[in-house]
Amino acid sequence: DTTVKQNPRYKLARVGKPVNLICSQTMNHDTMYWYQKKPNQAPKLLLFYYDKILNREADTFEKFQSSRPNNSFCSLYIGSAGLEYSAMYLCASSTRGGCNQAPLFGEGTRLSVL
Amino acid sequence: QQQVRQSPQSLTVWEGETAILNCSYEDSTFNYFPWYQQFPGEGPALLISIRSVSDKKEDGRFTIFFNKREKKLSLHITDSQPGDSATYFCAASALTGANTGKLTFGHGTILRVHP
Numbered sequence: 001d002t003t004v005k006q007n008p009r010y011k012l013a014r015v016g017k018p019v020n021l022i023c024s025q026t027m028n029h030d031t032m033y034w035y036q037k038k039p040n041q042a043p044k045l046l047l048f049y050y051d052k053i054l055n056r057e058a059d060t061f062e063k064f065q066s067s068r069p070n071n072s073f074c075s076l077y078i079g080s081a082g083l084e085y086s087a088m089y090l091c092a093s094s095t096r097g098g099c100n101q102a103p104l105f106g107e108g109t110r111l112s113v114l
Numbered sequence: 115q116q117q118v119r120q121s122p123q124s125l126t127v128w129e130g131e132t133a134i135l136n137c138s139y140e141d142s143t144f145n146y147f148p149w150y151q152q153f154p155g156e157g158p159a160l161l162i163s164i165r166s167v168s169d170k171k172e173d174g175r176f177t178i179f180f181n182k183r184e185k186k187l188s189l190h191i192t193d194s195q196p197g198d199s200a201t202y203f204c205a206a207s208a209l210t211g212a213n214t215g216k217l218t219f220g221h222g223t224i225l226r227v228h229p
Contacts, residue, residue, distance in 0.1 A: 004157075031215055042118070042219040043158070043203070050215075090157055096215045101207065102148040103217065105157035 002027055004106035006091050011111045013085075019078040021109045023091030031096045032074040033103055034066065037088040049074055050096055081113045117141050120204050120220035128228050133191040135223045137204030140185065144206040148217070149178065149189050152201045161202070162189070165209070194227045201225070 092103035145166040150158035164171040
């Protein structure tokens with residue numbers, strides 16, 4: 001199976017409530033990424049795990065948390081959702097330093113915060 | 115500061131024509147450029163990619179032309195088909211260093227191919 005799976009596909013959340021999104025891959029990729037995509041904007045990297053090391057982008061450092069309990073799974077956690085978090089969240093994975101480094105993307109989770 | 119720019123924002127061509135999608139970048143450390151194709155309701159899928167040591171990469175009807183000196187590249191889709199209608203993202207990354215694998219995306223070009 002050479003796909004990245006994301007759950008759920010659609011998520012409705014209330015302002016102020018936590019949100020947890022799940023991603024999995026079985027390709028033994030060492031790196032997993034989370035991107036945020038809003039309409040008419042470029043996908044924006046939020047954070048990535050290289051093996052067990054979490055790297056968060058400076059401008060989203062305090063807004064998102066993540067965990068990677070094993071090589072196959074990675075979560076994206078929002079502690080208190082705000083309206084501005086409404087977006088498509090894309091998970092991707094790749095092997096860092098490999099011949100083909102283009103990350104493979106999942107189908108995304110569309111988060112709507114009300 | 116937008117590091118990867120794409121133009122046009124949207125493009126309409128007739129079936130059989132060649133669609134040309136443009137991309138430019140600013141960071142000279144970028145040396146790997148994948149193009150992704152995204153259909154509504156789906157995630158981006160890798161279409162074709164090029165490394166900065168090459169000036170051309172061809173895969174069927176899809177060709178990337180790369181100009182390192184001008185920091186520009188373009189995706190040519192020959193014999194465009196209605197099924198090519200999608201959003202195309204140009205992305206850039208470095209193959210070495212701390213930012214290896216991190217993609218910087220352009221805003222995308224929406225391509226419509228009319229039958």
